[in-house]
Amino acid sequence: MPSNTPAVEISGLIKRYDGREIVRSLDLVAQRGQVTAVLGPNGAGKTTTIECCEGLRVPDGGTVRVLGLDPLTQGAELRARVGVMLQDGGLPTSVRALEMLTHVSSMYADPWDVGDLVERLGLASFARTTVRRLSGGQRQRLALAAALVGRPELVFLDEPSAGMDPQSRLAVWELIRALRAQGVSVVLTTHLMDEAEDLADQVIVVDHGQVIAQGSPAELVAAGGRGSLTFWASPGLETLSLAAALGAGVQEADPGCYTVTVTVAPGTLATLTRWCADRNILLSRLTTGRRNLEDVFLDLTGRSLR
Numbered sequence: 001m002p003s004n005t006p007a008v009e010i011s012g013l014i015k016r017y018d019g020r021e022i023v024r025s026l027d028l029v030a031q032r033g034q035v036t037a038v039l040g041p042n043g044a045g046k047t048t049t050i051e052c053c054e055g056l057r058v059p060d061g062g063t064v065r066v067l068g069l070d071p072l073t074q075g076a077e078l079r080a081r082v083g084v085m086l087q088d089g090g091l092p093t094s095v096r097a098l099e100m101l102t103h104v105s106s107m108y109a110d111p112w113d114v115g116d117l118v119e120r121l122g123l124a125s126f127a128r129t130t131v132r133r134l135s136g137g138q139r140q141r142l143a144l145a146a147a148l149v150g151r152p153e154l155v156f157l158d159e160p161s162a163g164m165d166p167q168s169r170l171a172v173w174e175l176i177r178a179l180r181a182q183g184v185s186v187v188l189t190t191h192l193m194d195e196a197e198d199l200a201d202q203v204i205v206v207d208h209g210q211v212i213a214q215g216s217p218a219e220l221v222a223a224g225g226r227g228s229l230t231f232w233a234s235p236g237l238e239t240l241s242l243a244a245a246l247g248a249g250v251q252e253a254d255p256g257c258y259t260v261t262v263t264v265a266p267g268t269l270a271t272l273t274r275w276c277a278d279r280n281i282l283l284s285r286l287t288t289g290r291r292n293l294e295d296v297f298l299d300l301t302g303r304s305l306r
């Protein structure tokens, strides 16, 4: 199989549960040697899509190729070349953490040094604890180590830093950067904007089972061409009236948190504060600045990820 095939190539993927179409003709390409982040809100179909790539789900339509191979019929060949970290860890629960990792490493001809992984991911403090008794974040780190110990060419990481404290999250991010530097292809799902923005070469935004935008973080941020304006006040403001005053879209992203889709100019702020003053509304906080992926995501989906 030529090695210039993409790491992952999905076309027209369809997946239904109980007759409900969860993944709806989804197309996605993840290039080799890159970090590709599949970003989307809860229930968007990210995990289902990744599980189709891992051969854990049978698609109802479309094609999935991983390193040029079909994960359903060529899974045995892929197993040695692909690392998988499932969202719930997917680990056996009655073994000790380090024993489990050492056992997995013994199945490979040229495994990653277990001691090095233990150090990079801070596993030493719970090395002798049985998996069942680990915290969620500890399990995640162990699952990541298990996914990497076989030195895969491609890894699927389903929400790799979910439930982790900030320090562990940084360690995971550092490791993902190291993988990329080694030429490993990484496909991860996340609902953390900063994770996608910091790590990914390519971000694929999925909502309702379809790709709604894709590009590098910089491309996605530049595409809107606007600044961002967010303010906080009491919940339930008349956003339609404010939108008319500003000549811009206004959304209540979370209760009491409003985002305005506009090119921010001095007059914009004057109009906003006047509109509020006329209604005796006190702004508790206001920020303007460069758009980030979160603003892009809000524009695209009308929803906040928090």
Ligand SMILES: Nc1ncnc2c1ncn2[C@@H]1O[C@H](COP(=O)(O)OP(=O)(O)OP(=O)(O)O)[C@@H](O)[C@H]1O
Residues within 6 Å of the ligand: 017, 018, 022, 040, 041, 042, 043, 044, 045, 046, 047, 048, 049, 191
């Ligand atoms: N085995 C299943 N049977 C029925 N419905 C399912 C099954 N697995 C997932 N779903 C549903 O499919 C939808 C998409 O789930 P999926 O886990 O792919 O989304 P996701 O984007 O990964 O979300 P999250 O970020 O919450 O993990 C959800 O509504 C979920 O409840």
